[in-house]
Amino acid sequence: MLDLLIIGGGPAAISCGLVLSSAKEKEYMQHKKVAMIAYNKARDLDVAVLNNLFGVPSNTKGKELIASELERLNSFNFVEQLPQNPIEEISEKDGGFEVKTAENTYLAKEVVLAIGHSPKIEKIKGLNTYLTPHTKSLEGQKKFALTNNNLQIKEGLYVAGLTSDCESQAAIASGTGAVVAVQLMTKWNNGTFDHHHDK
Numbered sequence: 650m651l652d653l654l655i656i657g658g659g660p661a662a663i664s665c666g667l668v669l670s671s672a673k674e675k676e677y678m679q680h681k682k683v684a685m686i687a688y689n690k691a692r693d694l695d696v697a698v699l700n701n702l703f704g705v706p707s708n709t710k711g712k713e714l715i716a717s718e719l720e721r722l723n724s725f726n727f728v729e730q731l732p733q734n735p736i737e738e739i740s741e742k743d744g745g746f747e748v749k750t751a752e753n754t755y756l757a758k759e760v761v762l763a764i765g766h767s768p769k770i771e772k773i774k775g776l777n778t779y780l781t782p783h784t785k786s787l788e789g790q791k792k793f794a795l796t797n798n799n800l801q802i803k804e805g806l807y808v809a810g811l812t813s814d815c816e817s818q819a820a821i822a823s824g825t826g827a828v829v830a831v832q833l834m835t836k837w838n839n840g841t842f843d844h845h846h847d848k
């Protein structure tokens with residue numbers, strides 16, 4: 650069973666993976682099995698040109714930024730990249746969660762859902778109970794989020810980025826991914842707060 654499955658391939662999911670990866674030498678991170686399904690369809694940033702993202706030069710293409718951030722994530726060699734297929738179902742099993750794509754089934758103790766706010770997330774089985782209209786979308790847009798309390802749907806099940814009902818700015822989406830990473834690190838550190846800074 651995986652310790653953590655991060656689902657999504659946008660700023661929220663990648664940022665969560667980056668913060669966890671940067672902390673991989675910590676004692677409580679040893680032997681943690683973390684994987685990601687970086688499905689790459691319907692990713693908002695793929696069509697964006699960025700002129701307002703902190704730390705990112707103007708006129709950066711969102712698609713190029715995602716590619717280089719995924720490369721950076723993979724260079725840590727901590728988060729295993731799983732086949733990039735959309736998830737179709739999530740349910741509770743063996744004290745964790747079972748996640749199904751058309752081709753594979755994964756078991757994970759904890760799951761981060763960073764799957765955007767498209768109406769397509771309505772079709773994922775097992776999420777209906779948590780589905781709620783996105784409250785920070787432009788008028789007339791039909792978008793969805795998943796009900797959560799401080800980025801947790803329930804014990805072990807987290808949301809990040811647009812799925813959490815955050816505002817659609819890349820800095821905000823990636824920030825929520827980082828928050829979830831710190832929440833997980835603190836949990837794995839037996840509840841004592843922890844984060845990771847390099848000097």
Ligand SMILES: Cc1cc2nc3c(=O)[nH]c(=O)nc-3n(C[C@H](O)[C@H](O)[C@H](O)COP(=O)(O)OP(=O)(O)OC[C@H]3O[C@@H](n4cnc5c(N)ncnc54)[C@H](O)[C@@H]3O)c2cc1C
Pocket residue numbers: 656657658659660661662686687688689690691692693694695696697698699700701702734735736737763764765766769770773809810811812816817818819820822823
């Ligand atoms: C045209 C456009 C221009 C924009 N311009 C800017 C800008 O200038 N500045 C700015 O800050 N923000 C901009 N944004 C907003 C920014 O792109 C989003 O706020 C940000 O990408 C949200 O990140 P996210 O990770 O929450 O979601 P997303 O980037 O949408 O990522 C969601 C991920 O989940 C995956 N996914 C979806 N369904 C499934 C499934 N069933 N199973 C597995 N994975 C799934 C998708 O493939 C994707 O990888 C723009 C957005 C658009 C659409």
